[in-house]
Amino acid sequence: MNGIEKLFYRFRKAGSGLFTYDCALCGKPVRGKCLCENCGKNLFPARNEESGKAAAYYYEGAPKAVVLKRKFYGGEYCMDALVDWLTEAYSHFDGIKFDFAVPVPAFGGGKNFAYKLAKEFSLLEDIPFEPSVLRKIRKTNKQHKISMAERKTNLIDAFEADEKAKGKTILLIDDIITTGSTAYECSKALIKSGAARVCVLTVLKSAYDK
Numbered sequence: 001m002n003g004i005e006k007l008f009y010r011f012r013k014a015g016s017g018l019f020t021y022d023c024a025l026c027g028k029p030v031r032g033k034c035l036c037e038n039c040g041k042n043l044f045p046a047r048n049e050e051s052g053k054a055a056a057y058y059y060e061g062a063p064k065a066v067v068l069k070r071k072f073y074g075g076e077y078c079m080d081a082l083v084d085w086l087t088e089a090y091s092h093f094d095g096i097k098f099d100f101a102v103p104v105p106a107f108g109g110g111k112n113f114a115y116k117l118a119k120e121f122s123l124l125e126d127i128p129f130e131p132s133v134l135r136k137i138r139k140t141n142k143q144h145k146i147s148m149a150e151r152k153t154n155l156i157d158a159f160e161a162d163e164k165a166k167g168k169t170i171l172l173i174d175d176i177i178t179t180g181s182t183a184y185e186c187s188k189a190l191i192k193s194g195a196a197r198v199c200v201l202t203v204l205k206s207a208y209d210k
């Protein structure tokens with residue numbers, strides 16, 4: 001993140017308290033937040049039993065409402081809450097020193113939501129942000145729009161990592177983990193390029209995974 005980006009980030013962070021939003025879940029107006037006090041209690045912390053994976057909440061209730069509303073509004077809506085949630089989940093990896101934070105990439109190198117999340121998160125946690133380590137090398141269908149059988153093969157070898165991954169401990173970041181195939185294929189590419197370890201950090205995880 002360069003100097004101008006850091007300045008913009010601080011400016012946005014300071015300014016976000018001035019705007020009034022509709023609470024993502026009940027619609028009540030709230031200042032500087034995307035959930036009112038009451039709905040902010042309607043969160044379902046995710047259990048994180050696997051050592052290499054962590055998510056803050058399940059994709060239901062208030063967190064689901066926030067993610068859906070963010071898709072609708074786009075831009076900076078709820079960015080602070082989502083980055084805070086990512087930070088909560090990150091505490092699961094206490095004691096691991098990451099060399100890079102890498103977002104799950106979009107085909108063509110576009111700045112998808114995972115990219116924006118990972119960038120702000122890595123600035124706050126002081127982890128080097130290295131999106132160029134991982135690329136998506138072919139177009140794939142959206143996982144939720146295809147059959148279960150197609151999902152199994154849709155993402156195979158869709159990602160490629162470069163030699164910067166060699167010997168590194170990498171934190172892979174995405175907004176939601178559903179079937180886990182995206183995270184699996186990304187990790188596979190990073191390990192193939194010599195990464196020492198890959199951990200997966202997401203804001204939310206599928207409620208079916210409970």
Ligand SMILES: [Zn+2]
Nearest residue numbers: 023026036039
């Ligand atoms: Zn509310």
